Amino acid sequence: MDVRQSIHSDHAKQLDTAALRREFLIEKIFEADTYTLTYSHIDRIIIGGVMPVKSTVNFGDELGKQFGVSYFLERRELGVINVGGPGVIEVDGKTWEIGNQEALYVGKGARNLSFRSANPDQPAKFYYNSAPAHSTFPDKKITLQEASSTTLGDAATSNRRTINKFIVPDVLPTCQLTMGLTKLEEGSLWNTMPCHTHERRMEVYFYFDMSEETAVFHMMGKPQETRHLLVHNEQAVISPSWSIHAGVGTQRYTFIWGMVGENQVFDDMDHVKISELR
Numbered sequence: 053m054d055v056r057q058s059i060h061s062d063h064a065k066q067l068d069t070a071a072l073r074r075e076f077l078i079e080k081i082f083e084a085d086t087y088t089l090t091y092s093h094i095d096r097i098i099i100g101g102v103m104p105v106k107s108t109v110n111f112g113d114e115l116g117k118q119f120g121v122s123y124f125l126e127r128r129e130l131g132v133i134n135v136g137g138p139g140v141i142e143v144d145g146k147t148w149e150i151g152n153q154e155a156l157y158v159g160k161g162a163r164n165l166s167f168r169s170a171n172p173d174q175p176a177k178f179y180y181n182s183a184p185a186h187s188t189f190p191d192k193k194i195t196l197q198e199a200s201s202t203t204l205g206d207a208a209t210s211n212r213r214t215i216n217k218f219i220v221p222d223v224l225p226t227c228q229l230t231m232g233l234t235k236l237e238e239g240s241l242w243n244t245m246p247c248h249t250h251e252r253r254m255e256v257y258f259y260f261d262m263s264e265e266t267a268v269f270h271m272m273g274k275p276q277e278t279r280h281l282l283v284h285n286e287q288a289v290i291s292p293s294w295s296i297h298a299g300v301g302t303q304r305y306t307f308i309w310g311m312v313g314e315n316q317v318f319d320d321m322d323h324v325k326i327s328e329l330r
């Protein structure tokens with residue numbers, strides 16, 4: 053498992069490119085027939101991907117042992133969004149068919165999870181976030197139609213996009229995890245600009261739906277001390293509460309955001325004026 057410590061903004065601002073990438077970027081989310089897992093000490097979020105191709109991938113008791121409990125979701129909740137071909141997630145014997153751009157929430161207490169693809173030529177790519185949880189809420193599949201969606205931004209500012217909120221209080225109850233998928237329109241390149249921070253929660257962005265020769269310049273850092281990370285297809289960035297999180301692509305792209313913290317109010321953001329960024 054890849055462990056990322058919490059980091060103070062005074063330390064982060066001194067880092068060079070390689071060190072910034074080591075702290076904040078997750079370069080490989082999907083590996084065939086296995087899961088990847090990054091454990092961040094920031095709000096104890098877990099970030100990873102499951103890509104079953106020829107075989108089934110399991111979250112069994114051995115995974116739980118790595119966290120000092122009997123099984124992974126003993127004291128955690130899980131959110132999954134499939135960005136690949138159609139797949140199946142089995143949760144304690146119950147089968148959930150999860151297609152492209154569909155999500156599954158799994159509540160605390162689920163013991164055996166397995167992931168498989170419907171077709172090895174078109175493997176499912178299950179991106180997931182997990183957060184500590186202290187009560188159990190029902191498992192639920194969320195389709196794109198069931199997500200709460202808003203289209204905003206303008207072609208003139210290259211930021212026309214649709215925010216699809218899959219795992220938010222309007223759609224289903226969770227302990228702290230929220231997740232959604234933001235899709236940029238053709239010709240739109242900017243996400244989350246004007247940008248914001250949120251003192252009361254952290255956030256992870258997972259960028260995908262990009263071709264090989266494109267990149268997103270992801271903006272991070274305190275609003276008056278910005279840095280950037282060069283992000284390529286299917287990579288994720290960890291944002292501490294003190295950091296802005298916005299990006300501009302060399303071409304349109306899609307990304308999944310996931311948030312963990314004490315507050316699930318989506319609009320609880322500390323907005324930053326573009327004129328005040330440094």
Ligand SMILES: O=C[C@H](O)[C@@H](O)CC(=O)C(=O)O
Pocket residue numbers: 213215234243244245255297309318321
């Ligand atoms: O706190 C909320 C998150 O940063 C994202 O939902 C923002 C986003 O998807 C966008 O503006 O495109």
Ligand SMILES: [Zn+2]
Pocket residue numbers: 248249250255297
């Ligand atoms: Zn945010």
